[in-house]
Amino acid sequence: MPKDLRVATGPAALRGKPITLRLDGRAIRAFEGETVGAALHAAGERVLMRSIKYHRPRGLFCCTGKCAGCLMRVDGTPNVRACVTPAHDGMVVETQNAFPSARRDLFAVVDKAYPRVLDVHEQLARAPLLRPIHHAIVRRMAGFGKLPDLKPVPPRRPAIRPLEADVLVAGGGPSGLAAALAAAEAGARVALVDEGDRVGGSLLLTSDDEGRHGAARAEETLQRLRAAGATVLPRSVVFGLYGTDGHGDALPAPGLAAILTPERILECSPRTVIVASGAHETPPLFPGNDLPGVMGARAALILLHRHGVLAGERILVSGESAWRRAAADDLAKAGAEIVSAPGARVAEARGGRRVESVALSKGEETWSEEVDCVLAAGNETPRVELVQQAGGRLVAQGWALAPEGERAAPRVFACGSVLGPATLAERLAQGARVGREAAR
Amino acid sequence: MTTPKRIVCACEDVNDVELREAIEAGCADLESLKRLTGFATGPCQGKTCLTLARQMLAEATGATPEAVGAITFRPPVQPIPLRYLAGQEGDEA
Numbered sequence: 001m002p003k004d005l006r007v008a009t010g011p012a013a014l015r016g017k018p019i020t021l022r023l024d025g026r027a028i029r030a031f032e033g034e035t036v037g038a039a040l041h042a043a044g045e046r047v048l049m050r051s052i053k054y055h056r057p058r059g060l061f062c063c064t065g066k067c068a069g070c071l072m073r074v075d076g077t078p079n080v081r082a083c084v085t086p087a088h089d090g091m092v093v094e095t096q097n098a099f100p101s102a103r104r105d106l107f108a109v110v111d112k113a114y115p116r117v118l119d120v121h122e123q124l125a126r127a128p129l130l131r132p133i134h135h136a137i138v139r140r141m142a143g144f145g146k147l148p149d150l151k152p153v154p155p156r157r158p159a160i161r162p163l164e165a166d167v168l169v170a171g172g173g174p175s176g177l178a179a180a181l182a183a184a185e186a187g188a189r190v191a192l193v194d195e196g197d198r199v200g201g202s203l204l205l206t207s208d209d210e211g212r213h214g215a216a217r218a219e220e221t222l223q224r225l226r227a228a229g230a231t232v233l234p235r236s237v238v239f240g241l242y243g244t245d246g247h248g249d250a251l252p253a254p255g256l257a258a259i260l261t262p263e264r265i266l267e268c269s270p271r272t273v274i275v276a277s278g279a280h281e282t283p284p285l286f287p288g289n290d291l292p293g294v295m296g297a298r299a300a301l302i303l304l305h306r307h308g309v310l311a312g313e314r315i316l317v318s319g320e321s322a323w324r325r326a327a328a329d330d331l332a333k334a335g336a337e338i339v340s341a342p343g344a345r346v347a348e349a350r351g352g353r354r355v356e357s358v359a360l361s362k363g364e365e366t367w368s369e370e371v372d373c374v375l376a377a378g379n380e381t382p383r384v385e386l387v388q389q390a391g392g393r394l395v396a397q398g399w400a401l402a403p404e405g406e407r408a409a410p411r412v413f414a415c416g417s418v419l420g421p422a423t424l425a426e427r428l429a430q431g432a433r434v435g436r437e438a439a440r
Numbered sequence: 441m442t443t444p445k446r447i448v449c450a451c452e453d454v455n456d457v458e459l460r461e462a463i464e465a466g467c468a469d470l471e472s473l474k475r476l477t478g479f480a481t482g483p484c485q486g487k488t489c490l491t492l493a494r495q496m497l498a499e500a501t502g503a504t505p506e507a508v509g510a511i512t513f514r515p516p517v518q519p520i521p522l523r524y525l526a527g528q529e530g531d532e533a
Contacts, residue, residue, distance in 0.1 A: 053453035156527030240515020287444030385513035396505035
């Protein structure tokens, strides 16, 4: 029986009432307010899915709905991102793309049979009689889930509603909140769109004294924003910037923004767009880098500070990003054992269904540590999709690409960690500056 | 034990060996590398793998990250349940 990874302090005080989920038929205890991913991870269920081709075990990596490491069938709907889906009592959660289940998947033999590479497109390419049979088998073994348990209904034209705003802010982290507030106080009609159920982004992940400060700052800014008449849309996302009206006619920059809310799709033709979409964690590239238990350092902070759940019991923190120190300190304080290996490089993560040990090297020296979690605090990848759609130029930031600067494209601004690493004070100041400018 | 692969694109299970062989076979840009190996075509649409693939291409060809560039990010930039597009949520138009 794996240990429950929930901690008694911090967000535990805010834990909702106990609920029960079913995972492949087994009862899993959870709490209202947790995501499916956090609840399963806390209960020691690390394998949330199997990969498409090799049927390798996969689990939480980003905890922000970006990496597709936690796609599950939830209440009959396939490919639901468990890490951003709130759990409810009686929820039926099933693993997909595995036989009989992701925990013990017989198809995992593919991974062992092809330890180097499996290229299904080249297999039997010169055997025309066997090829259709081969394809049928491959299609059955691969794929992303099965059709939903819904009765087919005739499609209707979706009711897309207009959203009136002068300034549209994509992302409600520190810089997005600061930008929205500055624009609203300068008299602009502002709409702030954020994917989180709680708006605040990384402000919600700063710990202790600072932690209360971060969440309190987010709450205070939201109150001032609402008082200034701004529209705040949580659990929503700006999913595209379009340059034409759908009938081929070009729109003036920044074009038409499409927004998904839990209720419906909205369309908005703002005067300016502020892209404060932040960055997501880039996975490390060592053998076993996809094993359940290899996670982003920021993901571990989300589990800890939003759900009161430890990423693991014995954790190695690697990499050099700003999240490294916070993850190591906060997890140690919360009761996890942190393996310290300064200057060491992760050579390999090993395990069956989750990380069991990690091979380390430093110069000539090599050794191994038994851990159940490897946190990668590596480089981040700026979320530049909207800037690219607006025609903005992208410039190198390490191996990643970022917007050129605060003026990212015609009538499109960028601020915050989408432009690169910066301190909280810098991001707040930049957000306020960009917000004032966008409101002009 | 799970085999020690270095997975670059977790959605489509493309590892570094497959990408390197494709680059050596002549895929000198992201778009052809994507078409041959299928990397960046899964549910995350390149969010997790693109930076790693850009690094591999840049190191192999000597191009700068800017010159390697990016794939085209078309809307939707985040997954949207089809029922929203098929008018099954909210009111009828």
